[in-house]
Amino acid sequence: MLAYTLKRIGLGLLILTFVMVAMYAAVFLVPGDPATVALGPRATPELKRMLTERMGLDQPVWWQIVEFFRNALTGNLGYDVWSNRPVSTLVMEALPNTLILGLTALAAALLIGVPLGCLSVVKRGTIADAVIGVLSVSVIAVPSFVVAIYSLLVFAVALRWLPAIGAGEAGDFASQARALILPAFAIAFGWIGYIARMVRASMMEVMGEPHIRTARSFGLPEWKIVSKYALRIAIIPTISLVAVGLGSILSSAVFVEAVFARPGIGKLITDAVNTRNYPVVMGTVLIMTAIYVSITIAADLLIAKLDPRVRDVFRG
Numbered sequence: 001m002l003a004y005t006l007k008r009i010g011l012g013l014l015i016l017t018f019v020m021v022a023m024y025a026a027v028f029l030v031p032g033d034p035a036t037v038a039l040g041p042r043a044t045p046e047l048k049r050m051l052t053e054r055m056g057l058d059q060p061v062w063w064q065i066v067e068f069f070r071n072a073l074t075g076n077l078g079y080d081v082w083s084n085r086p087v088s089t090l091v092m093e094a095l096p097n098t099l100i101l102g103l104t105a106l107a108a109a110l111l112i113g114v115p116l117g118c119l120s121v122v123k124r125g126t127i128a129d130a131v132i133g134v135l136s137v138s139v140i141a142v143p144s145f146v147v148a149i150y151s152l153l154v155f156a157v158a159l160r161w162l163p164a165i166g167a168g169e170a171g172d173f174a175s176q177a178r179a180l181i182l183p184a185f186a187i188a189f190g191w192i193g194y195i196a197r198m199v200r201a202s203m204m205e206v207m208g209e210p211h212i213r214t215a216r217s218f219g220l221p222e223w224k225i226v227s228k229y230a231l232r233i234a235i236i237p238t239i240s241l242v243a244v245g246l247g248s249i250l251s252s253a254v255f256v257e258a259v260f261a262r263p264g265i266g267k268l269i270t271d272a273v274n275t276r277n278y279p280v281v282m283g284t285v286l287i288m289t290a291i292y293v294s295i296t297i298a299a300d301l302l303i304a305k306l307d308p309r310v311r312d313v314f315r316g
C-alpha cells in the first residue's frame with residue numbers, strides 16, 4: 001500500500017508540473033501585450049515596461065517557470081499586480097465560498113443519486129425503474145449554467161422564494177444557507193443522473209455475485225441485500241466518478257458563481273484574466289489543481305483500500 005501511495009503522489013506532482021508549464025505556454029499564445037491590455041492603450045511606454053518587469057514577463061519562459069516553482073515551494077505564489085497583496089491570501093479568501101458550494105452540490109447529488117440508483121435496482125424491470133432511467137439521462141444532458149439561469153428566473157425572480165444574488169449576510173448562517181440552495185441545486189442537478197446511472201450499472205453487476213445469491217438463499221429482504229452487501233462493492237466506481245468529476249464540479253461552480261454573483265474562485269479568476277493579472281491566475285490555477293489532484297489521490301487510495309485488486313493491477 002505504501003508503494004502504491006508513493007506512486008500516486010509522484011504522478012500527482014508530475015501533473016501539477018505539466019499544468020503550470022502549459023499555463024505559462026498559454027500566456028505567450030494569448031494575443032496582445034499584457035501590459036497594454038491591463039493599462040490601456042494610452043499608457044506610456046515607461047509604465048508598460050515597469051508593469052512587464054513587475055510581472056516578470058521580460059524574462060525567458062524557462063526562467064519564469066523555474067522561479068515560480070522555486071517560490072511556490074516556499075509558499076510564495078507572488079503578489080497581485082494592482083493591490084500588491086499576496087496571491088495566496090486572495091485565493092484563501094475566495095476558496096471557502098467555492099469549496100462550500102462545490103461540496104454542498106456534491107453531497108446533494110450523492111444523497112439523491114445513490115438512493116435513486118439503489119431503488120432502480122430493487123424495482124428493476126418496473127415502471128419506477130424506467131422512469132428513473134429516463135430522468136437520469138435527461139438531467140445529464142442539461143448544462144449547469146442553464147439550470148442556474150432558469151432556477152434563478154423561477155425561484156428567485158418569479159416566486160421570490162430564494163435570493164437571486166450574493167452569498168448571504170456575513171455571520172448569518174440562515175441567510176448564507178438560503179443563498180446556497182439555488183447555486184448548489186444548479187450544479188448537483190446533472191450529477192444526480194450521473195451517479196444514479198453509475199450506481200445502477202455497478203449494482204446490476206454485483207447482484208449476480210455468489211455472496212449475493214447466498215444472502216438471497218437465507219431469505220434476506222432485497223433492500224437489505226442491496227444496502228448492506230451489494231452497495232459496498234458497487235460504490236467503488238462511483239467513488240472514482242466523483243473524484244474525477246470533482247474538477248468538473250468546481251469548474252461548474254465558476255460559471256454558477258457568475259450567474260448568482262457569488263464571491264469565490266470564479267470571480268477571482270475572471271477578474272484576473274480580464275486584467276491580465278498573471279500572478280493571480282497562476283497562483284489560483286496551481287492551488288485548484290493541487291486540490292483536484294489531492295482529492296483524486298485520496299479517492300484512489302480509498303478505492304485501493306476497499307478493493308486490493310486495484311493495487312495489484314497498478315503493480316503489474
